[in-house]
Amino acid sequence: MKDKKFKLIRSRLLLPLDEKIGLETRIEDGYVLIEGSLVREAGRYTDEIGKRIIRDCGSELEVIGASGVPASEKEIPCLDGVVLPGFVKAHGHDHESPIIGVAKDEPLTEWLDHAVNVFTGFLNENREDLEKRFGVSANTLTYSKAKLDDIYYGITTALTHHCNFNKYHLAELVEANARAGTKIIIAIGGQDRNYDPRILDTVEAAVKRMDDCAAEFSGRDRTWIIPGPDQVFSNSAQMIQALKEWADANGTLFHMHSSEEPNTTAWFYSEYLTSPVEYLHRVRALDENTILAHQVNNTPVDLAVLQATGTNIVHNPLANTILGSGMPPVIEMLEKGIPVAVSTDGSGSADSQNMLAAARLASQYQKAFHQNARLLPAQQVLEMVTTVPAKMLRLNTGSLAPGRDADLILVDLARPNLTPTRGDNVVENLIWASDGSEVRWVVGNGKVLKDDYRFLSLDEEKIKGDIQRLSELLIEYRRTSKEIKATGARKE
Ligand SMILES: [Zn+2]
Secondary structure (H helix, E strand, O other): OOOOOEEEEEEEEEOOOEHHHEOOOOEEEEEEEEEOOEEEEEEEOOHHHHHHHHHHHHHHEEEOOOOOOOOOHHHOOOEEEEEEEOEEEEEEOOOOHHHOOOOOOOOHHHHHHHHHHHHHHHHHHOHHHHHHHHOOOHHHHHHHHHHHHHHHOOEEEEEEEEOHHHHHOHHHHHHHHHHHOOEEEEEEOOOOOOOOHHHOOOHHHHHHHHHHHHHHHOOOOOEEEEEOOOEOOOOOHHHHHHHHHHHHHHOOOEEEEEOOOHHHHHHHHHHHOOOHHHHHHHOOOOOOOEEEEEOOOOOHHHHHHHHHHOOEEEEOHHHHHHOOOOOOOHHHHHHOOOOEEEOOOOHHHHOOOOHHHHHHHHHHHHHHHOOOOOOOOHHHHHHOOOHHHHHHOOOOOOOOOOOOEOOEEEEEOOOHHHOOOOOOOHHHHHHHOOOOOOEEEEEEOOEEEEEOOEEOOOOHHHHHHHHHHHHHHHHHHHHHOOOOOOOHHHOO
């Protein structure tokens, strides 16, 4: 079916998350009119508005949740759901879904060696065999599954930290995102020390990779390219400096993991006689264009440096708790005006891409830790997965206002766990009662990507079948593969 120029969605509740009308505005019987890839109107629906839209848009109007062009406003259904902006995932990795549940109950560096590095080694050693078996590269399978997960949970924009062997497989990720219809910022990973020796770079090679990838992929199919050296411990001062200079020269963001778990951070201190944050500051890598993932362990000096430099933080509570890394001082960061977004991290460490679960855990943990129920209310953590990361990533998304990208989701309110939902408790129910699976419609850049729970841009059954088989082959390989002990503090 030809994509229509105008799309209309009308729902029982609408959360525009628009600063102009107030981020907390909750609209009953709301609508969003989309023109092309942008929001044209959003607000409270009336029959008059319905009549006008039908008159103005004519046969170019598609009404979401209805069949055919409506003859009158009576044919515009009010869907039993809440429409809100698509989630913006500010830190994740798109190759990890086959390692969900692998090397669990292990801390970060052991998990990296026993799950992530084994998996990337498996893909590399069996590249040709796997490609023959599946008809596409195994990397393509993992990236397609990541996009399926994103759309399943209502994520329309992702910053993918493309680490390890993935840095050699940009084309497949760009292609997977293009097919899915989502938006992506790809932070190209790199290492030149304390890591699996098969993937160590020189500074020249890393900078050349940035030049080549930006020339080939920047601006294509809702794709942006930025430097993303993997970890502070796995990159020398020269490497970090060179890549940050590349980011500044090209006007891009800069992304890194930092201070993720206490042992690695303590080991870093003993090895380099400074904290990761001070180290980054010394090489002038911290400013308002830098986004650090995690930042769990902080000295008072670290927090002051983050505040003074305007550095952004992405908090990943699912991964931080599962890996036993601890949790960052989110409340202190927010009090200092440090921007904090909430994200999931990769599927392997977070075990899902459920952004609402991440938002819930972020809130729940801080309330319990500080013994203060007033901290991080539902509205605030909802903003931390929509408007805050959109601003951090400098993208025209995260709100439903005229001129914004038409990235939206409808969460089904007919589910038992979300009943009763009214205007006064809808945000609270999204955070506290949703299980993440109620995302019934997803629109990305004006295109319907999920229609009444059905994936339109991706072949759900094929992707699931391929990933299941790939994960089984990985587990066979893992039984006999040599143990890797190459990461950070575990380096031999
Ligand atoms: Zn990560």
